[in-house]
Amino acid sequence: MIEIFTPRLLLRGWHDGDLAPMAEINADPRVMRGIDDGSVHDLDQTAEAIERWEEEWDEEGFGLFAVELLASGELIGFTGLSVPEFLPEVMPAVAISWRLGSQFWGQGYASEAAHATLEFALQDRGVDRVISIHQVGDDASENVIRKLGMVPQLETTHPVYGYPLRVHAIDLTEFQA
Structure with missing residues (x-):
């Protein structure tokens, strides 16, 4: 499994x-409010999600990294x-995405991890x-997206849940490592 080190983080495969x-993290309503229908996920749902994320690595050659703080291993x-x-x-x-525990918001971790992931891609x-x-109105995510140099491409509606979505994009010629 690939590991990516940033100044404060380790992006790695999933461990037991x-x-x-x-x-x-998935049980926190603040974290989940902009994901699907906003419902929190329990232990079993999280286990199923991690299994799907690991399968995507096998199928696509990429997927979701677990993000660990280097200082604490958390x-x-x-x-x-x-x-x-x-x-x-x-x-x-x-698509690039991220989900961090709310206690880790506002410290630049999402931007740091996302930039390393974008460079990897x-x-x-x-x-x-x-x-x-x-989701339109998720200003924190939009700030991270803009820091990555991504630009708005499309406004649409979630096909299942009906809320407005904004799609940003960046291509290799625009990326600043």
């Missing part, structure tokens, strides 16, 4: 010990790449364009 801390969430099949109008595409995996999809 990650289930409980990730389930705690799991703080995930960042990574996925194929956004739920939104047909952007396909084919590779464009330089190591040969992806020539990466998108990001977020």
Whole structure:
């Protein structure tokens, strides 16, 4: 499994010990409010999600990294790449996303992890364009997206839940490592 080190973080594969801390993150209504229907996820749902994330690595050659604080070894969430099949109008595409525990918000971790992931996609995996999809009104995510140099491409509606989405994109020629 690939590991990426940043000044403060380790992006790595999933370990057995990650289930409980990730389930705690997924059980926080503040974290989950902009994801799908906003419902929190329990331990079993988190285990199923981690299994799907690991399968995507096998199928696509990329996926979601567990994000660990280097200083403490603590799991703080995930960042990574996925194929956004739920939104047909952007396909084919590779999307970057992240989810961190709320106690880790506002410290630059999402930007740091996302930048390393974007560099991995464009330089190591040969992806020539990466998108990001977020719920309109999620200003924190939009700030991270803009720090990555991504620009707005499309406004649409979530096909299942009906809320407005904004799609940003960046391609290899625009990326500043």
